[in-house]
Amino acid sequence: MCSVKPIRNRLNLTVLTDLLVERVVFESGRAVGIEARAVNGRRRLNARREVILSAGTIGSPKILQLSGIGPANHLADLGVPLLVDRQGVGANLSEHKAVWIEYRLKHSYGHNLQLHGWRLARNALRYVAFKSGPMATSVDINGFIRTTPDQDRADAQIQFWSLTAKKNSATFETETFPAINAGG
Numbered sequence: 001m002c003s004v005k006p007i008r009n010r011l012n013l014t015v016l017t018d019l020l021v022e023r024v025v026f027e028s029g030r031a032v033g034i035e036a037r038a039v040n041g042r043r044r045l046n047a048r049r050e051v052i053l054s055a056g057t058i059g060s061p062k063i064l065q066l067s068g069i070g071p072a073n074h075l076a077d078l079g080v081p082l083l084v085d086r087q088g089v090g091a092n093l094s095e096h097k098a099v100w101i102e103y104r105l106k107h108s109y110g111h112n113l114q115l116h117g118w119r120l121a122r123n124a125l126r127y128v129a130f131k132s133g134p135m136a137t138s139v140d141i142n143g144f145i146r147t148t149p150d151q152d153r154a155d156a157q158i159q160f161w162s163l164t165a166k167k168n169s170a171t172f173e174t175e176t177f178p179a180i181n182a183g184g
Helices: 056-066 072-078 117-130
Strands: 019-027 030-038 041-046 100-104 141-145 156-161 179-183
Touching: 019 041, 019 056, 056 072
Parallel strands: none
Antiparallel strands: 019 030, 030 041, 100 179, 141 156, 156 179
């Protein structure tokens, strides 16, 4: 996740909150703004130069379809006026299911203890100076597999992490005991 804090005071940036973008507004085939739902009703916001849609894997196709860009038959079923027939918009989306198993270790293997106290400071400096150490990786081993031999390509992923994260935490913080994670 990135932050707008470093550029928050730019004259060409306006940040609005408590809005839900529902569709991109087009005029003469060109995106000119957005329509959003606010607490006090719908709002139309016009762009001075360009509209950039960045609403994630699920949100972007949804907004495009609500704007009239997507599979013609699907949009007709929903009662959305067609602007551009694009069969790929919203196609092949799938749920990303995952199962993670935490293994506690008897010895200080793994990175949990390396990311607390003075070791955290040492490893932060190591990362800044050399781009190495436990802060230079997220997943230690990552593999893609076919769950059945008849699959023509990989349809599952397995991962191994040499750290574990605290549960129900608003920020990422590792546990303070030796452990690893495996899952996919």
